Amino acid sequence: MAVAELTKEPSRMAHPYDETPQPAAAAPAPVEAAAEAAPASTPTVIVDDLHIVYRVYGAASAAEKGNAANALLRILRRQGRPQMKEVHAIKGVSFVAHHGDAIGVIGRNGSGKSTLLRAIAGLLPPHKGAVYTDGQPSLLGVNAALMRELTGERNVVLGCYAMGMTPAQVREKYDEIVEFSGIGEFVQFPMSTYSSGMGARLRFAIASAKAHDVLLIDEALATGDRDFKRKSQERIQQMRKEAGTVFLVAHNLDVIEETCNRVIWLHKGKIKMDGDPATVLAAYNS
Numbered sequence: 001m002a003v004a005e006l007t008k009e010p011s012r013m014a015h016p017y018d019e020t021p022q023p024a025a026a027a028p029a030p031v032e033a034a035a036e037a038a039p040a041s042t043p044t045v046i047v048d049d050l051h052i053v054y055r056v057y058g059a060a061s062a063a064e065k066g067n068a069a070n071a072l073l074r075i076l077r078r079q080g081r082p083q084m085k086e087v088h089a090i091k092g093v094s095f096v097a098h099h100g101d102a103i104g105v106i107g108r109n110g111s112g113k114s115t116l117l118r119a120i121a122g123l124l125p126p127h128k129g130a131v132y133t134d135g136q137p138s139l140l141g142v143n144a145a146l147m148r149e150l151t152g153e154r155n156v157v158l159g160c161y162a163m164g165m166t167p168a169q170v171r172e173k174y175d176e177i178v179e180f181s182g183i184g185e186f187v188q189f190p191m192s193t194y195s196s197g198m199g200a201r202l203r204f205a206i207a208s209a210k211a212h213d214v215l216l217i218d219e220a221l222a223t224g225d226r227d228f229k230r231k232s233q234e235r236i237q238q239m240r241k242e243a244g245t246v247f248l249v250a251h252n253l254d255v256i257e258e259t260c261n262r263v264i265w266l267h268k269g270k271i272k273m274d275g276d277p278a279t280v281l282a283a284y285n286s
């Protein structure tokens with residue numbers, strides 16, 4: 001497939017420091033659409049010299065930090081024009097991902113992993129460069145937008161609709177989702193009563209009930225128990241076979257090693273290494 005045939009993402013992107021929830025993107029493809037098998041070498045995501053810059057208003061400069069007097073000065077100064085600080089989170093990242101890839105993204109805290117995933121999902125506009133995707137990217141984060149005050153049941157239905165499933169498809173998948181999540185009778189309780197692990201399991205169960213063209217998973221597997229991790233890994237392998245590309249951010253390197261066929265190591269917003277898991281993880285650990 002030529003690059004020109006891929007979808008250029010920036011058109012539906014939000015402002016980087018606008019943290020309000022974004023409206024759902026144009027109706028996603030039907031459930032079966034992504035499952036049409038594509039040749040293994042088809043590019044699904046092209047990231048071309050991507051730069052992402054956050055703008056933080058009212059931030060203190062280095063000289064102003066530290067003590068109560070400075071803190072008071074900062075508060076007083078906000079009555080004037082707020083200072084603006086730029087955080088250059090991604091600095092010229094380029095790579096191509098293909099159908100069937102499961103790509104682990106690793107790096108220290110603050111290296112830009114979550115930012116990269118959000119940019120691929122179309123939630124952050126590039127400062128420079130571009131992201132091209134073939135199909136609809138879906139970001140499954142630990143903060144994926146389900147409603148805490150609603151029951152698990154309602155959230156399963158809501159989440160499925162949000163992914164573009166029809167009422168009939170929701171009915172067909174409902175039992176499987178609840179069973180996979182392993183939350184049992186808690187499905188009748190509000191999500192606010194769930195432990196973080198239970199919430200993460202339900203979110204993963206909902207998101208993985210649909211075949212995705214590009215699925216971006218940010219630490220969602222970090223809180224599950226051993227049994228759930230194994231089931232999730234099997235599900236990710238299955239998604240890769242069904243023509244998808246999976247990106248996985250995880251601090252647990254075992255999860256990356258067992259799940260991914262490629263690893264990108266980010267360091268201070270740049271790619272430090274990109275290659276097979278054994279090589280990259282060995283270098284990262286050394």
Ligand SMILES: Nc1ncnc2c1ncn2[C@@H]1O[C@H](COP(=O)(O)OP(=O)(O)OP(=O)(O)O)[C@@H](O)[C@H]1O
Binds near residue numbers: 087108111
């Ligand atoms: N909304 C934001 N506004 C301003 N700066 C941000 C914002 N989100 C992230 N950053 C900054 O961008 C850089 C990259 O952050 P990011 O969250 O992408 O890193 P990460 O590798 O995912 O970190 P972690 O492993 O801790 O989750 C950091 O310097 C961070 O402080």
